[in-house]
């Protein structure tokens with residue numbers, strides 16, 4: 001903790017930026033490979049030039065996002081830079097060694113393709129490390145000399161206040177090439193984004209491009225909601241996701257139960273309840289809810305995936 005505080009002090013940030021970073025450091029800031037599967041399926045169809053892409057991942061956590069981009073875009077990118085303000089996360093990213101839980105969104109075939117095993121751990125194969133670099137750096141201090149084709153800023157603004165989001169959105173706008181693509185977390189949306197960027201739906205994902213035309217915000221939000229195909233009111237599901245992302249598992253559990261009881265057909269609420277229980281280490285309880293969920297939603301792929309993970 002002391003190291004983190006020293007590091008934060010040395011970054012010479014404004015008070016509001018410091019607050020955002022301190023908040024995210026208090027939270028877990030967890031990530032995993034192929035998070036938001038729809039995004040990874042859509043990226044190859046959406047990238048502007050398909051060659052020599054320069055990619056930036058802001059708030060890259062332990063490298064899961066950067067390595068996933070390397071798996072999916074191998075041969076199409078020149079370099080991927082991952083930055084995170086937390087030096088411990090960057091140390092782990094540089095190692096490229098993960099436990100099974102981090103791979104919970106991947107099939108056995110994918111794991112075999114991208115990792116080699118080492119005891120209980122999984123190491124990213126060297127070939128997928130080419131062109132990658134990681135740096136301890138605050139989002140507010142990214143140097144402006146490079147422009148990027150693709151910028152990931154997934155679940156990093158959730159810790160910021162309005163002013164912090166405005167600063168970062170402006171910065172991203174300047175860092176992105178004119179035909180570049182901004183990628184936020186599934187379900188993330190901020191009014192500052194809508195001012196500077198327009199949604200660009202591809203398949204079940206929504207990306208963002210620099211604004212070229214003027215469409216009413218209401219219409220654009222509809223595009224985003226439809227593309228996300230969530231049947232639950234947007235804000236409430238989003239809030240449970242945020243609680244989980246922030247490591248507030250007890251709160252996520254009570255909200256997911258509330259949403260579930262409100263509408264027993266809300267499959268997302270069931271999934272979040274199972275996830276919250278799993279994160280809290282309540283394995284038996286998670287399995288019990290999962291069995292119930294399987295009966296109600298027999299064909300649901302994500303529930304089957306959760307079952308596989310809980311069986312490990």
Ligand SMILES: C[S@@+](CC[C@H](N)C(=O)[O-])C[C@H]1O[C@@H](n2cnc3c(N)ncnc32)[C@H](O)[C@@H]1O
Nearest residue numbers: 024029031059061084085086138139154155156
């Ligand atoms: C919830 S994680 C998201 C990880 C990944 N992008 C994803 O969506 O799965 C948020 C990460 O952002 C980092 N972070 C928070 N504020 C930051 C800032 N101002 N500059 C750089 N990284 C920051 C945290 O340390 C954490 O690793």
